[in-house]
Amino acid sequence: MKQFVREKIPFFCFEGISNGSRVQHAVFSRQGGTSQAPYDTLNLSLSVPDDKENVFANRTLAYATHGRSNDTLVHAHLVHGAEVAVVSHWNYGQYVGPVDGLVTNEPGCGLTMNYADCAPILLYDPVNQAIGLGHAGWQGVVKDLPGAMVRAMQREYGTDPAKLLAGVGPCIGPCCYEVGEPVISAVISSFEEPESLLLSPRRPDQSLDRRYFDLLEASRRRLAAGGVCHIETSDLCTSCRTDLFFSHRAERGRTGRFGALITL
Ligand SMILES: [Zn+2]
Numbered sequence: 001m002k003q004f005v006r007e008k009i010p011f012f013c014f015e016g017i018s019n020g021s022r023v024q025h026a027v028f029s030r031q032g033g034t035s036q037a038p039y040d041t042l043n044l045s046l047s048v049p050d051d052k053e054n055v056f057a058n059r060t061l062a063y064a065t066h067g068r069s070n071d072t073l074v075h076a077h078l079v080h081g082a083e084v085a086v087v088s089h090w091n092y093g094q095y096v097g098p099v100d101g102l103v104t105n106e107p108g109c110g111l112t113m114n115y116a117d118c119a120p121i122l123l124y125d126p127v128n129q130a131i132g133l134g135h136a137g138w139q140g141v142v143k144d145l146p147g148a149m150v151r152a153m154q155r156e157y158g159t160d161p162a163k164l165l166a167g168v169g170p171c172i173g174p175c176c177y178e179v180g181e182p183v184i185s186a187v188i189s190s191f192e193e194p195e196s197l198l199l200s201p202r203r204p205d206q207s208l209d210r211r212y213f214d215l216l217e218a219s220r221r222r223l224a225a226g227g228v229c230h231i232e233t234s235d236l237c238t239s240c241r242t243d244l245f246f247s248h249r250a251e252r253g254r255t256g257r258f259g260a261l262i263t264l
Contacts, residue, residue: 001027001169001234006065008032009042014167014232017124017262023131024066025262027120027169027234029244033058035256043246043256045114050256062259063112073110073261076102078135080118082143084152087111100140101149105130105157109264114257116246117177117238119219120169121146122262123153123228130157131264138179141218142186150226161227168223169260170245173237174199174214177249184211191218 001012004026011026018025033042034057039050042058059070074087077097084101089109096102101121102111111133113120119141121134132149134140153159179187179198188194197218198211206212216233223231239250246255 009065016165016232027260038254039256044259045257073112080139082145082148101134103132112261116248116257117172119171120260122167124165125159127163128157142190146222147226164228166228166231168219168233170234170236172239174212176239177213179213
């Protein structure tokens, strides 16, 4: 991913999705906003106990970098599931769902979601001009939300997965994502070669009998199993980089949410 700054708001873009395409997209960081600790500073979520005025001020700042406002984006009521909604500008300003995937082929339609360790999944079909945005944590990849997004675009827009441009954004890395039950059992029963997703510790301070889940690779594999060939991934761990991102795990739940948006 490449980093940009617009109106003093830093954000990241996938090079594949950006190249000469008719979509705009951004994965924001936690920098550039108005919220106080522990939501400092660009918290875009109303589901944490941050000051609502600050959240709306942050949304105005962030969304304006892409010519949008809170009322000209479709939001989602996220629940760690695998449901995908087909949306349009009729859903602007609404929280659609509960769903963890949004897709549209309406020109001009914009989608947004918020994250703190879960993986942002961005999809662009340059042939049929359609986009998708998703939110996948361990439950989302076990239930195959990434695959459900691809199938929704195939069904609704005739998308050829081989032509899709996909991005998996910053999420908690296997350096930090210690897991126990029920995650280990769920990964073993739903993935081939699960041992390659449940890794041994990498740091000397981590105990040898623990397992660390590779959420990014699990998301990538789900997209690949759905037929997606062009998958770009972030190499930033949200838990290692709390200077850049909010991390539910690293900050023990007392933190904000950074946003992603994609517009056609
Ligand atoms: Zn890490």
